[in-house]
Amino acid sequence: MTLTQLEIFSLVAELRGFTAAAHRLGISQSAVSHALKSLEQELGVELLRRHQSQVELSDIGQQLLLRARAMLGLANTLRQEAADARGMKRGTLRIGSFGPTSSIKLLPKILESYRAAHPGIEVHIDEGPDRQVIQWLEERRIDVGFVVLPEERFDTFALIEDQMVALLPVDHPLTAHDSLSLQDLCHDPFVLTEAGSSELVSRLFSAARLTPNIRYRCSQLLSTLDTVGRGAALTVVAESSLPADHDRRYVQRPLSPPIKRQVGLAVLDQRQSSPATLAFIELASKLSYR
Template sequence: MTFTQLEIFALVAELRGFTAAAAKLAISQSAVSHALKGLERELGVELLVRQQSSVELTEIGRQLLLRTREILGLSEAMRQDVADARGQRRGTLRIGSFGPTSSLKLLPAILDAYQRRYPGIEVRVDEGADHEVTQWILDRRVDVGFVVLPEERFHTVPLVQDQMMALLPRAHPLAGRAAVTLAELCETPFIMSEAGCAALIEPLFTTAGLTPQVRYRIAQVITILGMVERGIGVSIVAELALPDRLARNYPELVKLPLAPAVTRRVGLAVRALHQSSPATLAFLDIAQASAPQPGTDHDFRAIFPNVIGKMG
């Protein structure tokens, strides 16, 4: 068993195909197939089910993929430790990001500061819904990811807090109010955001004993904005997910706070702090400095002073 075989296995599983993995690695498809067959032969199990246009992981393949990513992650952390000791500051950082909140409002500024301090670190950003990012952290597909807090499964670093905002068409009878209640939003067709807010919004109505008239479930915030502006329904979206020039770009849309107010916290999460690479720890350090918030779950700078000192 070699690291090359494990790297090829992880990439084929991620890209769901031999051709895509071969292109990514700039090697022949036959070389990819040969490496995987050799790994399966040594392990004595079938890791993948070959189909005409894609591959699927077997049950044991899914289990071993987690182990594979753990091994590769620890290997990368070791390489970064050696590079840091030599003053080279090289390695790879994989980040999971969700929606406008992290991808547009938080990540650009953090990455700007990070790359200026550590230009030798290669950064890869995978974007998806917030539940996908948490799964990527669990699956070790990413080293660190943005999450909605609290998130008890991981070590977390809080970054920002915003509030949930009701979106209404300007012609709506409630549009002139200072705030709206959940009960009032139940009187109009409701557009449920599937971009990460549903897990926060639906329990709000349930706890209050209310049932919104959910007519649509939409994954993209920009689509929700257009539908609300046209009067198709009302919605609730996190304030940081809204575009900066909301009033100018959507003049027929109104945002109002909920009464009582509902807040949301967003932070970063890693699966295991003690196994995180120097590049990951440095990213957490810079992110927290860029958006300081009290109540950090883990003071990783105190836990790993030598790593932070070398990276800094």
């Protein structure tokens, strides 16, 4: 068993195909097939089920994939520690990011400083909804991820705090109020954005024993803002996720009582994190985001 075989197995499982994995790795499809066949023969189990152009994991494949990713993560940490002894001239850092707050307002500033300090580290960024970043962390597909705090299952590091606000069409009657309660927002059609703090918004209403009238679900914040701007619904979003150029079609109002949101970085286990990951966290924690 080799690390190359495990890397190919992990990538085929992620991309659900031999051709896509071969293209990503820059090798032939036959080389991918041969590596996986050899791995299955050595382990004596079927890891993948082939279905024409796609593949799916077997039950034992699902179990061993987590082990494979853990081994690959430890191998990467070993390389990083060796690179650290050489001044971190080489290495890889995999980051998970969600929504405009992390992808637009936090990450660019951090990366600018990080690349200046560690130009030899290759950075991979995966973007998805907040719950997707959590899953990537648990599956060891990323080294570090931006998350909404608290997240007790991980080692976390707070970066910024902002507040949740109500977003209303400009001609909505509720704009006459200086602030709004969650209950005020339960009567009209509601749009929930899946890109950022959707889990937090859902928990807020659930904790208050309220049920918003969800009529729309948008995968991107821009779609959510457009839905509100067209007068089709209202919503609750994080203030720092809103674009700097204010759209005159909607207005924001603070919530009463105020609801704060913290965004930070998370790793599965700080003790097993690579030097490149720890350097990223240390640098991010020192920056000011005002």
